[in-house]
Amino acid sequence: FVGSCFTPSSCSTDISDYLLNGCKWEEAPICPDYIGPVTIARTSDGRGRGLFATRDIAAGDIILVSNAFATSYNDTHSIDLYTKISNIVKESPRALEQYYSLAGYGYHDEMDVPDLMLFDPNFPFSESRGDSQERPEIDEKRIVHILNVNSFEGEVGGFEGDKKPNMKINGLWLLPSFINHSCCPNASRLVVGEAMFIIASQDIKAKEEINISYTDAMAPLKRREENLGMMGYGFRCECKRCETERSIFLIQQDIREIGERVNELYNGAGEEVLSAITSMDRLPLDKFPICVELSGLYDKLKTRVNTLEDLTPLQKK
DSSP: OOOOSSSSSSOOOOHHHHTTOOOOOOGGOOOOOEEEEEEEEEEETOOOOOESSSBBBBBTOEEEEEESSEESOOTTTEEEEEEEEHHHHHHHHHHHHHHHHHHTTTTTTTTOOOOOGGOTTSSSSHHHSOOTOOOOOOOOOHHHHHHHHOOOEEEEOOOOGOOOOOEEEEEEEEEEOEEEOSOOOOOOEEEEEEEEEEEESSBBBTTBBOOEEESSSTTTTHHHHHHHHHHHHOOOOOOOHHHHHHGGGHHOOOOOOHHHHHHHHHHHHHHHHHHHEEEEEOOOGGGGGHHHHHHHHHHHHHHTTTOOOSSSSHHOO
């Protein structure tokens, strides 16, 4: 494992009020960068580089807080985002080295593993590299290729009075860009203002790779494959979940039917959960009809899966 982390041992950022008040975009708090117990290292299966835990991480712990390298809003073709990034790397040698450490089309074979200190704002640039190294040249084509592979897109709302329409956000976050995809991820991302939180969604062991889902992990296999293809990442997910779902032909129809219905209900369930979070009262189950239906769908699929004797417990999970 390469690199080490010298930032505080725990994240002190408190976003509970922001969450309880409905995640209003205009009320997002300022969140300082935080690098938890992680390092960048090469994957054992040759996929390239990834982010790995340096010690055990408990579910719910904040792994990273990373403020955006650059963002733009309602920027359909990422033209504004490209312009911002181009200007940033031209003005800052450190920003150029940080940006060039990311993979891009034609710029990923045998790339070096960067030292984590390069991304730590507490360390001067001269301490993160040798001054004798030749500074890379500005390559506009390379800037575009890196942007295409590493940018995140999403939708933000929750404005005061909900009078403003939701906005599309495009952005590039440096350290989160090293996190590889899995359809069975052990971490999730949350954008607060222009800061991205990476949060453990299950217990993560030391030296285990940290994964997030680049697409909707609730979607059925076919839709996940289509979404990844449309995003242009150029890979087919081979995680254990995908391999299992491709191989279990006996319940493909069940998975497809249930998965489609889950997709239809997903956003509504999120709204029900948000209403529960922001309410100070204990709400009865009849206030959560979508969540109740989702629970029934999972029970139906679980019963069907448990009838298959040739599956291991991990595959059933």
